[in-house]
Amino acid sequence: MANQKPAIATPLRTKAIVEAYDLNFKKSLGQNFLTNLTLLQKMVAVAEIGPDDDVIEIGPGIGALTEQLAQKARRVLALEVDQRLLPVLAETLADYQNITVLHQDILAANLAELVEQYLPDHRQIKVVANLPYYITSPIIKSLLQQPVVLSVIVVMMQKEVAERLAAEPRTKAYGALSVLVQYQRKVELALNVPKTSFVPQPKVDSAVIKLSQPIQEYPQLIFPAAFSRVVQGCFLHRRKNLKNNLQSLCGKDETTKTKILASLEYLQILPTSRPEELTISQFIELTNLLGKNNLL
The missing domain is CATH 3.40.50.150 (Vaccinia Virus protein VP39)
Known part of the structure; x- marks a missing residue:
C-alpha cells in the first residue's frame, strides 16, 4: 500500500x-x-x-x-x-x-x-x-x-x-x-x-x-420513544419557561396544567425554570413522570 x-x-x-x-x-x-x-x-x-x-x-x-x-x-x-x-x-x-x-x-x-x-x-x-x-x-x-x-x-x-x-x-x-x-x-x-x-x-x-461509549449512568428511561419529543418540546421556545413549553407540548386544559405543575413540583423543578437549567437526568425523570401521568 x-x-x-x-x-x-x-x-x-x-x-x-x-x-x-x-x-x-x-x-x-x-x-x-x-x-x-x-x-x-x-x-x-x-x-x-x-x-x-x-x-x-x-x-x-x-x-x-x-x-x-x-x-x-x-x-x-x-x-x-x-x-x-x-x-x-x-x-x-x-x-x-x-x-x-x-x-x-x-x-x-x-x-x-x-x-x-x-x-x-x-x-x-x-x-x-x-x-x-x-x-x-x-x-x-x-x-x-x-x-x-x-x-x-x-x-x-x-x-x-x-x-x-x-x-x-x-x-x-x-x-x-x-x-x-x-x-x-x-x-x-x-x-x-x-x-x-x-x-x-x-x-x-x-x-x-x-x-x-457513555460512561455516566442515567436513570432508566421508561418512555424512550417520547424522550426526544419532550426534550425538543422543552427547548422549542428558549425564552419561555418550562411550564409554558410543557403546556404547548402536552395541552393547555386545566387538568393537564395541574398535572404538569404537580410533576414539576414532585421533581423539585421550578415551573419558571428555563430548559437549559435541566440536566440530562432531570429530562429523563421528567419524561418518565409525564408518561406515567398520561401527558404524552
Missing part, C-alpha cells in the same frame, strides 16, 4: 487534483477540501484507528482523509453522494487495496446491509468523517439510531455545532441536541480546526468531536 506520491491533503496535490478534474465545488453539498495533513493525522489519532478496525467514512471528497485512514485501518468503507467524485477517488486511492468507495447518501443508506456486504467478520467499526455543515445534525442523529454498533464516531463539523454537542447545562450553547446526543454518548471536543485549513475557505471555523 506504499504510496510514493505526496499525501492528497497537501495543498499542491489537492490543487493538482482539482485542476486535473476541473472540479467545481458544490455549495449545495457543503464541499470544502481539507489541506492540512497534520490535522487529518491528528483526527485519525483521536479515533485511535488500529489494524483491527474497520472504518466508515462519510463524504470522502477527493480522498484526503480516506488515505490517512487506510494507512492505519483494516478496511475503509467510504460513502460519497457526489457521483462526479467517484472517478477522482478511483485514481487518488488506486494504491490502496483496503478501500471500498460507494455512491451512497448516508441519510438514505441501509448501513446494516452495507456492513454485512462490505465489512464482513468485522471486530470493531468506527466512523470518521468531515461532515458537510448543512446536514451535520441529521447525520449525527442518523448514526446514533443505526442498528450497527459504532464503537467510536469522530467527525469534523462547524465549530458552533460542535460546541452545542459538548455544551454543559446552564450555558447558552446547551440545547436539545446537547441532551439527546450526550444521553447516548460521551462527547469530547477534541480538536479546533481553523477555516484556513480548507479549500475553498469557509466563513467559519470547524472542530472535531469524538463520540464514544
Whole structure:
C-alpha cells in the first residue's frame, strides 16, 4: 500500500487534483477540501484507528482523509453522494487495496446491509468523517439510531455545532441536541480546526468531536420513544419557561396544567425554570413522570 506520491491533503496535490478534474465545488453539498495533513493525522489519532478496525467514512471528497485512514485501518468503507467524485477517488486511492468507495447518501443508506456486504467478520467499526455543515445534525442523529454498533464516531463539523454537542447545562450553547446526543454518548471536543485549513475557505471555523461509549449512568428511561419529543418540546421556545413549553407540548386544559405543575413540583423543578437549567437526568425523570401521568 506504499504510496510514493505526496499525501492528497497537501495543498499542491489537492490543487493538482482539482485542476486535473476541473472540479467545481458544490455549495449545495457543503464541499470544502481539507489541506492540512497534520490535522487529518491528528483526527485519525483521536479515533485511535488500529489494524483491527474497520472504518466508515462519510463524504470522502477527493480522498484526503480516506488515505490517512487506510494507512492505519483494516478496511475503509467510504460513502460519497457526489457521483462526479467517484472517478477522482478511483485514481487518488488506486494504491490502496483496503478501500471500498460507494455512491451512497448516508441519510438514505441501509448501513446494516452495507456492513454485512462490505465489512464482513468485522471486530470493531468506527466512523470518521468531515461532515458537510448543512446536514451535520441529521447525520449525527442518523448514526446514533443505526442498528450497527459504532464503537467510536469522530467527525469534523462547524465549530458552533460542535460546541452545542459538548455544551454543559446552564450555558447558552446547551440545547436539545446537547441532551439527546450526550444521553447516548460521551462527547469530547477534541480538536479546533481553523477555516484556513480548507479549500475553498469557509466563513467559519470547524472542530472535531469524538463520540464514544457513555460512561455516566442515567436513570432508566421508561418512555424512550417520547424522550426526544419532550426534550425538543422543552427547548422549542428558549425564552419561555418550562411550564409554558410543557403546556404547548402536552395541552393547555386545566387538568393537564395541574398535572404538569404537580410533576414539576414532585421533581423539585421550578415551573419558571428555563430548559437549559435541566440536566440530562432531570429530562429523563421528567419524561418518565409525564408518561406515567398520561401527558404524552
